[in-house]
Amino acid sequence: MDIAQTTAPEIAPTGQATALLLTGRLLRPQSLTLDALRAFPSVTCAPFDLRCYTTQRFIRSVEPYRGVRLTDLIEHAGLRCEVHGEFKRMIFLAIGHDGYAVPFTWHELFNTSVGAQAIVVYECGGKPLTEADGAPVLFSGADLVPAPRHVKRLARIDVRAMTI
Structure with a gap:
């Protein structure tokens, strides 16, 4: 993935349509527009084939995606940890407008190669995506199969701490 150098935005101005909420155990919950997402440093992924996880049938070829790393959004919002080491028990639930939800763990995002390739996409094939x-x-x-954690119309990233 290539990194473009830009600065991170502040929370979306009032009056603009919110594209994504970051909620839960955060120091600075976020309400971001597509334009605000575009202001973060960007990464690009290679084209890929999207296949159904259950049937393994081909769905469609996807041109290169451009977006912001999920880890950059989380770091910008800041994790709210109430006890020492709590961040290691955090999960990040990505929820679509249709209710489809997929999880990531802190270790997965910040301690493996998954974090470098989990992106919130706003452009495909060099063209801006709209809602x-x-x-x-x-x-x-x-991921070995991209379809299970491919969430269209991503509405929210909810940060939770697992209890023991």
Whole structure:
């Protein structure tokens, strides 16, 4: 993935359509527009074939995606830890507008190659995606099969701490 150098935005201005909420155990919960997502440093993934996880049938070829790393969004919002080492028990639940949800763990995102390839997408094939196109899209490029954690119309990332 290539990194473009830009600065991280602040929370979306009032009056603009919110594309993504970051909620839960955060120091600074976020309400971001597609334009705000585009202001973060960007990464690009290679084209890939999207296949159904259950049937393994081909769904479609996907041109290169451009977006922001999920880890960059989380770091920008800051994790709220109430006890020492609590961040290691955090999960990040990505929830689509249709209720489809997929989890990531802190270790997976910040301690493996998955974090470098989990992106919130706002562009495909060099063209901006709109909400009608399914933006923003969550894509986990390190997964063996990309379809299970490919979330169109991503609505929210909810941060939770697992209890023991």
